[in-house]
Amino acid sequence: MPRFALKVEYQGAPFAGWQAQADQPSVQGAIEAALARLDAGFAAGARIAAAGRTDAGVHATGQVAHADLLREWDPFRLAEALNWHLKPAPVAILQAARVDDSFHARFSAIERRYLFRLVARRAPVTHDKGQVWQVLNPLDLDAMRQGAAHLVGHHDFTTFRSSICQAKSPVKSLDEIRIEEIPIPHGREYRFHLRARSFLHNQVRSIVGTLERVGAGSWAPARVAEALAARDRAACGPVCPPQGLYLAGVGYPCNPFA
Incomplete structure (x- = not known):
């Protein structure tokens, strides 16, 4: 066949x-x-x-x-x-x-890439409705990058996985978190790019929801490291909604679509 x-x-x-x-x-x-x-x-x-x-x-x-x-x-x-x-x-x-x-x-698969789109502006989104997570106020990009740096590498991500996750181990290697800020009419769009061999259930949404709290000033960047070390779901920030999340690509030893 x-x-x-x-x-x-x-x-x-x-x-x-x-x-x-x-x-x-x-x-x-x-x-x-x-x-x-x-x-x-x-x-x-x-x-x-x-x-x-x-x-x-x-x-x-x-x-x-x-x-x-x-x-x-x-x-x-x-x-x-x-x-x-x-x-x-x-x-x-x-x-x-x-x-x-x-x-x-x-x-x-040897790599999976996710994109999360977060829009910060006062007016409701129209063209991207259902495609992004919207918050009202601008976020601190540098603070979010500092917080994200604590998560890159080989860690126990118990804090950042769903309680119903079926993965045998919470230990994963997160290869990259890259955050970019893009001006849009009357606001900003923040794009979170995450790359790893595999992810835990709700790991990306848990990470982005936590980094949003850092960008909003509710969390200090160092608190992300403390949450990771706690290995406790209760230490995680809020899990952000699904509509901003995209499975952006999958990597293989030999690209089948080359």
């Missing part, structure tokens, strides 16, 4: 997350329904696998999934056909690629 990698973009608002669920819409379910129109294997209930199971409301600009099909497709035509059958769901196949059977969207 030929295996294909799919680079997927989606808006998370209409979905209960990536993972297929019996009674709620999911991104996985939408793609599998489109595949069922094209391939007999999926019509019989085959499944796809993804690099990350994003939560309800979380978006993606670079999710990766793989599918085993009965038919040998030209990758370009496969992407075009899937996009036709995905309408009108806010899901797009950016690229399809034929891959070796040893490729696995989740287990072959």
